Amino acid sequence: MLALGLFLSIHASNALPSQDMAIHIVTAEQGHLRQLQRDEAELLFLGRRTTAADGTPVILIDLPAGPIRDRFYLLLTGKNPQQTRAYWSRQVFTGRARPPLEAHSIEQAIEWLLQTPGTVAYLPASNGDARLRVLMRLQ
Amino acid sequence: MIRQLSLLSAIVLGSMTTPALGQQASPWQLSGFGTLGMVATSQSDIRFARIGVDRPGSETPDFGPDTVLGIQANISLSPQTSAVLQLVSRERPANGYLPHPSLAFVSYTPSPDLSIRLGRLRVPFFMHSDSLDINYALPWIRPPVEVYGLNPFSDLDGIDVLYRTRIGSTDLEFHPYAGRSAIPIYKNGRGRLDRLLGFNVSIMTDRLTLFVGHATSPLTLHWGDPDFDRLVSILPPELNRELSGGRGHASFSSAGFQWDDGSWQLTGEYARRVNRRYANSAHGWHLTVAHRVDALTPYLTLARQTEDRPIAHYDFPTTLPGQLQRHAFEQFLISRNVAQRSITVGIRWDIQRNIAIKTEYTHTKTLHDSWGSYFPRGDVLANAPIDRSINMLGLSVDVTF
Numbered sequence: 001m002l003a004l005g006l007f008l009s010i011h012a013s014n015a016l017p018s019q020d021m022a023i024h025i026v027t028a029e030q031g032h033l034r035q036l037q038r039d040e041a042e043l044l045f046l047g048r049r050t051t052a053a054d055g056t057p058v059i060l061i062d063l064p065a066g067p068i069r070d071r072f073y074l075l076l077t078g079k080n081p082q083q084t085r086a087y088w089s090r091q092v093f094t095g096r097a098r099p100p101l102e103a104h105s106i107e108q109a110i111e112w113l114l115q116t117p118g119t120v121a122y123l124p125a126s127n128g129d130a131r132l133r134v135l136m137r138l139q
Numbered sequence: 140m141i142r143q144l145s146l147l148s149a150i151v152l153g154s155m156t157t158p159a160l161g162q163q164a165s166p167w168q169l170s171g172f173g174t175l176g177m178v179a180t181s182q183s184d185i186r187f188a189r190i191g192v193d194r195p196g197s198e199t200p201d202f203g204p205d206t207v208l209g210i211q212a213n214i215s216l217s218p219q220t221s222a223v224l225q226l227v228s229r230e231r232p233a234n235g236y237l238p239h240p241s242l243a244f245v246s247y248t249p250s251p252d253l254s255i256r257l258g259r260l261r262v263p264f265f266m267h268s269d270s271l272d273i274n275y276a277l278p279w280i281r282p283p284v285e286v287y288g289l290n291p292f293s294d295l296d297g298i299d300v301l302y303r304t305r306i307g308s309t310d311l312e313f314h315p316y317a318g319r320s321a322i323p324i325y326k327n328g329r330g331r332l333d334r335l336l337g338f339n340v341s342i343m344t345d346r347l348t349l350f351v352g353h354a355t356s357p358l359t360l361h362w363g364d365p366d367f368d369r370l371v372s373i374l375p376p377e378l379n380r381e382l383s384g385g386r387g388h389a390s391f392s393s394a395g396f397q398w399d400d401g402s403w404q405l406t407g408e409y410a411r412r413v414n415r416r417y418a419n420s421a422h423g424w425h426l427t428v429a430h431r432v433d434a435l436t437p438y439l440t441l442a443r444q445t446e447d448r449p450i451a452h453y454d455f456p457t458t459l460p461g462q463l464q465r466h467a468f469e470q471f472l473i474s475r476n477v478a479q480r481s482i483t484v485g486i487r488w489d490i491q492r493n494i495a496i497k498t499e500y501t502h503t504k505t506l507h508d509s510w511g512s513y514f515p516r517g518d519v520l521a522n523a524p525i526d527r528s529i530n531m532l533g534l535s536v537d538v539t540f
Binding site: 050055077080086092095 | 256308489493
């Protein structure tokens with residue numbers, strides 16, 4: 001059962017998103033982060049900044065490699081998967097930035113968000129959760 | 140994408156609980172990159188060499204110029220302070236594949252816009268200097284040697300400052316640096332930049348990156364091969380002082396651009412080095428166009444390096460010994476001139492996330508007074524790679540992990 005559940009969660013997070021699928025950048029409802037500008041989100045997910053506008057450190061979470069992650073980076077940064085991977089390999093191996101932590105499923109990303117307020121992730125808009133605050137909608 | 144190796148343990152099926160974020164947010168992060176690459180030239184009496192980077196190989200195909208393995212540890216010391224250690228193993232002019240610390244620095248970030256880094260850094264002479272060994276991040280098997288061969292120094296032992304700011308949707312980065320740098324030179328030589336000062340500016344938008352940089356330093360350079368030792372034994376001492384020693388001075392400038400709209404990529408760079416003595420002055424440029432079609436990216440590169448000034452001038456006497464000296468000196472100047480022009484067609488195949496296969500074919504023309512990026516096998520004079528048309532085939536597999 002555990003293996004089946006893990007398979008389904010991985011499968012769900014890699015399901016092909018539709019062309020117009022909306023993605024939300026989210027944080028825990030109880031966290032201190034109330035808003036995020038688009039520029040700010042782009043700088044954070046490109047590794048050019050590690051703190052929110054008020055100087056508080058932000059922990060970022062990536063979904064597993066797959067179509068949802070690809071669509072998120074395309075919507076936020078305009079970079080396709082190859083550009084994103086090349087960009088991040090430069091950032092990491094020049095010591096300029098560390099990539100977001102990778103959750104192995106949407107469920108794990110939500111769990112981490114709730115465990116550590118101030119953590120930021122992105123989820124398909126269809127994965128709404130009252131315990132999460134939507135900081136930005138990308139479509 | 141590069142991830143914590145420790146994450147592997149988190150997805151083991153036998154685990155009954157989901158690891159907490161705290162367990163994942165380790166202060167340590169290990170990652171790596173590598174290339175298995177080979178090149179073969181169409182002419183058996185010469186071999187391809189990246190001057191100052193690898194040892195001229197004797198085997199065909201040659202795995203030396205492009206094969207590399209790098210392991211990196213990132214360590215968070217505090218919210219503002221981190222450290223990076225990167226070990227790279229690749230064929231070097233003198234040390235075989237002995238791992239070499241290519242990064243070993245502490246970074247302090249007092250504000251989101253500002254980082255100060257101290258230790259072993261990459262010296263950022265070129266637009267792509269940061270990622271010279273990270274071939275996965277580059278469109279080619281290797282950056283065009285006509286430009287990137289102009290300056291083989293890669294380490295900076297010193298300090299740099301990265302100041303970034305955003306104006307509208309344009310990012311600006313100011314990057315001053317200072318320190319020293321050294322390289323081994325085939326076979327037993329050594330080059331050193333003792334008081335290196337440089338300043339770069341980068342401008343980045345969603346699609347366009349512009350780069351301009353300038354650096355200057357006193358230069359110490361000792362050639363260390365038997366042919367050079369024989370040469371200086373017959374040349375006048377006042378000329379020898381212009382060929383090798385500790386009183387050189389070098390300056391280096393580069394300007395580049397990259398346009399990438401996700402489908403088309405256009406990259407170009409111009410670089411120039413000016414030496415007072417010990418090495419020649421030269422400039423080079425390249426222009427690359429690439430087009431992504433799903434996982435395939437074919438590309439075309441035109442490149443050229445031109446000598447501006449030879450290492451030294453000398454008026455030899457017209458006597459027989461003087462003419463023999465002049466001939467030997469001219470052969471030396473030719474061997475240190477890597478001017479050439481080339482056209483490369485290649486294709487990159489992103490076969491999986493984090494794995495790219497590349498193959499490229501290069502047609503190179505050396506000049507009547509240059510060896511280009513080639514080295515003769517056996518008899519140096521008889522097989523000197525002057526005035527040649529050379530075809531070269533490269534194949535590589537790049538990974539990040």
